[in-house]
Amino acid sequence: MHLTIRSLLLPLLLIFATAVSAEPLSIYVSILPQKFIVERLGGEHVRVSVLVGPGQSAETYEPLPRQMAVLSRAALFYRIGVPFEDVLIDSIKSANPAMVLLDAREGVTLREMESAGEHHDDAAHGHAEDGDDPHIWLAPANVRIMIGHLRDRLIALDPAHADSYRENHARFDQELIALEQEIRDLLGPLKGRRFMVFHPSWGYFADAFGLQQLPIESEGKEPGARTLKRLVDQARAEGIKVIFVQEQFAQSQAAALAAAIGGRLVTLDPLAEPYLDNLRQVARAIEEAYR
Template sequence: MHKLLLLLLSLLVPALGVAEPLRVFASVVPIQTFVKKIGGEHVDARAMVRPGFNPHTYDPTPQQISALAGAVLYVRTGMPFEKAWMARIQSANPAMQVFDARHGLALREMEAHSHDDAEHDADHQEEADHDHDHEAHQEDHEQHDDHDEHAEHEADHDHEHEMDPHVWTSPTQVMQMIGNIRDKLSELAPAHAADFARNHDAFMAELVALDKELHALLDPLPNRKFMVFHPAWGYFADSYGLKQVSIEHEGKEPGSRGLTALIDQAKRDNIKVIYVQPQFNKRSATLVAQEISGAVVAVDPLAPDYVDNLRRVGREFAQVLQH
């Protein structure tokens, strides 16, 4: 009798129209976290870039491409891998909507080398090579984004300089982003709009508290500069009046002249810690740290526990920048 009831229920559930969770792909883990926070039980949120992998060079797996067939939405952030893969991602499911999480946000340019003019003159040819690569990179961007509903918006920003895709490192940017996600999910599943609104408001309260805590930690600091291998913390730095100094530039590690200039700058600015992402090679960061008798410390902008992670990063920066 029990088995018969279970069988009847299994037949009735589809007939009653009980919907499966919306399958949503996000470019990177933090965006997946935001979709989960807003969507709750009504979404099946997945990250295209799996934990531990570099989002600049990532190749989606065949299984991920196949799983896109069941997705209703892809949330992108303009990460480099998307510029190469966007056309294929969309061709795997032409009915899937593509939404740019940066829509309506104030974007910033990726850091150029922030070293002395002398370094710029010495490395002029290297910079010219960077410019040539960037132009080719831009052409690829335009070719692959023909079908993106926000391609025109992004092209306007990316016409002259590469824009920084790491928008989620600023809680204030995320406050606007999660409103976009709430609205998009409500459009796709209007029956759950009230749940999405409640989840949005609860997460917004977390973000407001986090932002207040970070200001209290970082606003009084006498030293405002920190050195990173990959410039992923620009939006965070802008939000709290800090300045990131990047070792890497446009995906390229510095040559010997660049390293020398970075070492000199670190000494002048009393920088003793080089921050690295776990997903990147830390060879250059280690070389700079050795020359300044400093340390290499990992901070991960791709961690899934967004609020707790930014709280940890804020405390780490505060400790180092007190001197």
């Protein structure tokens, strides 16, 4: 009788254990491009939630109570370096001491944010401090560094699917190499050129492909009359006819500047989720601006 019960229970226990191990890792990220990156590596083995949704600004974002509740049950919080995360970290650790924290900036060389109308060639090193540029995901080479650390952390959390994470990493890494070469071929003839942006989101992208971004605002502050005049003069001198803006920010000053130089506005979104296609679109938009 005991053997019969044991023989019946064993398959049920195996089914239960398989179901438990098949539960995807609950991962929270700050922005949509991270969601794309984590899902590319984790596939069906991860369930990704994002804090800053479509059309929202990471500069002004405040978490909702329901998001904090889900965060308290997450296995991993994958931070990127945007300012609001600093406010959240203590609360997250208090609510979920067992949650693993992974910083996407690990191993990435950080650069400084430009001031209005300026370009900084000197890069800062280490983790972000005041003035460091958090938009690290906008250079494919940075994402290649990021996904190596992410792969290792996923394997540590879920060793049963290590082979899947390694295979996904190798495939994604090759996609990033191909994307970088594709953009380099497209933008190579523009090496050294400046492109004007409202918010300085594109510094890592510009550095990666031999360009320079020329921001209109910095540190969330719109430029004064003197800076605007300098920007108009510079745009005219360099033949800049396109100003790149993003939907998360007001565009009135950018529109006024575009009118002053006889140019136009083009929307680029550094927070778009389809990362690979978005960078291709950005590269084409910049290339078309100089035809």
